[in-house]
Amino acid sequence: EENLKQIKKIDPLVKAYLYVDEEGALKEASKADELIQKGEEKKLLGIPISIKDNICIKGLPTTCASKILQNFISPYDATVIEKLKAEGAIFIGKTNLDEFAMGSSTENSAFFPTHNPWDLERVPGGSSGGSAAAVASRMGLGSLGSDTGGSIRQPAAFCGVVGMKPTYGLVSRFGLVAFASSLDQIGPFGLTVEDTAYLLQIIAGYDPKDSTSAPIDVPDFLKSIKENEKTSYKIGLPKEYFEGEIDAEMTKIILEIIERLKSKHHIKEINLPHTEYAVATYYIIAPSEAFSNLARYDGVKYGFRAEAKSLIEMYKKSRALGFGKEVKRRIMLGAYSLSAGYYDAFYLKASKVRTLILQDFLEAFKEVDLILAPVTPTPPFKIGEKISDPLQMYLSDIFTIPVNLAGLPGISVPVGLTSNNLPVAIQVIGPHFKDEHVLSLAYQIE
Ligand code: GLN
Secondary structure (H helix, E strand, C coil), X not given: CHHHHHHHHHHHHHCCEEEECHHHHHHHHHHHHHHHHCXXXXXXXXXXXXXXXXXXXXXXXXXXXXXXXXXXXXXXXXXXXXXXHHCCCEEEEEECCCHHHCCCCCCCCCCCCCCECCECCECCCCCCHXXXXXXXXXXXXXXXXXXXCCCCHHHHHHHCCEEEECCCCCECCCCECCCCCCCCEEEEEECCHHHHHHHHHHHECCXXXXXXXXXXXXCCHHHHHHHHHHCCCEEEEEHHHCCCCCCHHHHHHHHHHHHHHCCCCEEEEECCHHHHHHHHHHHHHHHHHHHHHHHHCCCCCCCCCCCXXXXXXXXXXXXXXXXXXXXXXXXXXXXXXXXXXXXHHHHHHHHHXXXXXXXXXXXXXXXXXXXXXXCCCCCCCECCCCCCCHHHHHHCCCCCHHHHHHCCCEEEEEEEECCCCCEEEEEEEXXXXXXXXXXXXXXXXX
């Protein structure tokens, strides 16, 4: 009830939610009350959680903030939802995103933009902007988002909350609407590193329904962050992440944190020489995969169907009217890069550069345990500032994209505020399946 009250008060301003399941949430809450009275113990019994609207919850809408899925109701639960349900979580609603998770500001939602709770004239980041804004403004105690090129870490940084992209394969993607399957990963948002670790514990683990799910034992993240509270790490600062056009005040705050860490950790400069190609590589690979994944929205199987006189006309009209501008741009980019005659020059080349980017990290992790970097080049920008210039928008993910291309775990931790009260964050990046150490250093920094 408190959470719903907060949503009624704050969400008309922030607009984090696409859908609030008031009735369902209250029903689940009274069930939880009964179970608590009976002494039942579950990890999330009665805890209100919001979910990005590209993750399926049975019986609720899953729109991906797209007109093409406007009337779509999920017939099944994503694996992460099954796991949260088993622990008694209450799903308070579905949060706003850039259409099909394509964007960095939540302005690409087909329905409305979300506002940054710290400054309503600014973007909350994206694409999981609704999830980050909901947690930041206490409209739910945690949230799940998805991160293909930064969509959890960047909005977490912009909204001053913790957000983590786990190692690719640690969390099942079954029931997450696919954008770029080799990059997508579901991850948690929390107000603290502890909350984030707590949620990750519940959603992580092998799932036979996802062919890229990793058959590994999931460590006890909470135990690990407490045990490692005093661990000294070898930390690398990638030179390429501190050069170029980065906001000066933000860099100063981040460097102060790094100075402080020097008393306990061994910090050294490292090189990730292929960083400069990451954004270009991503914008070949992600649209190519999206082009293929989005072929299923043809007006036949899901959601929106346009009136038409023939089958072909129905396909064309449904897609023309159902998809927004950015989604169409990605489909065109993907179609082009995969076309005969262009495949070798674009898709194949990008796949090779992706391997070089991964190798940079693998080399670095021979010398250091973890990497520290900024999450974004600037604090949250104004609504409308970048929307008409896609290249500018794409560059806001320059520090998060390499982590997805390499499949590594990364977390965004809030570390301070600029002079005009905008959140500043730091990113911890770790080797594959060392999520526990990423969380541990984040816990020390927090
Ligand atoms: N902003 C990036 C994009 O538009 C990343 C999005 C994401 O991680 N889902 O593709």
